[in-house]
Amino acid sequence: MHPSGYDRLQSQVIPGYGSLARLAVALLSSSPAAQVSGSSILVAGCGTGAELLEAIAQRPDWNLTALDPSEEMLTASRQRLGEAPSISWHQATVEGFVAGGEAAGGYAGALSVLVLQSLPDDGSKLAYLSALAKCLQPGAQLVLVDLMRSSLTSLEPQLDAAWDRFQRASGLDVTRELLPSEGLHPIGLARLTSLVNAAGFGDPARVFQALGFEGFLLQRQG
């Protein structure tokens, strides 16, 4: 997705997008490991910088590592954040960052907002989650926000219709704009649990939900 217009489109499509980054940072900031002043925090798939802006506002003491494989997104994010000295920027996937030997399991927390959903469940989701786990200290938490597949299949038509209405009511012209939901690979809670366990995390604890968008706290196992 091109960064121009990204934030406006996301808030028209994703219920609660305007407070998503604030909430994700507040949750991670309250975790035992990341409460410590000067903690190193990984922002995976930083996109146009929503989580980084919030992290700097809420926790100016954190040392942030921002990763995104997209040059356009990283450039947009850097322009938005300016020369923030507490951010180290990397044009990389989390998997590539770990394979390059730059992450040594020293991170006290990580944020992954709307990233896993774009990876197919063909080994790519597991590789991404395993790389995130390798970055984290034992006991450190990951805040994971993603589009999920509903476990209540009988409710799916109603939820889909409500999402469509939400987007139209938010001013989205669904006949003209390319929906960010296209090309996504949402999974259900059972599959997510099995993937995060295999990657080295405990069971996901759901901390919020708006239609299909769900937020989880995951703890890196020791």
Ligand SMILES: C[S@@+](CC[C@H](N)C(=O)[O-])C[C@H]1O[C@@H](n2cnc3c(N)ncnc32)[C@H](O)[C@@H]1O
């Ligand atoms: C939908 S955007 C979300 C951006 C931001 N987190 C937000 O919520 O606004 C997903 C971002 O993840 C990045 N991405 C995709 N695969 C990734 C991977 N394996 N590791 C890190 N980032 C990835 C994409 O380039 C894109 O910028």
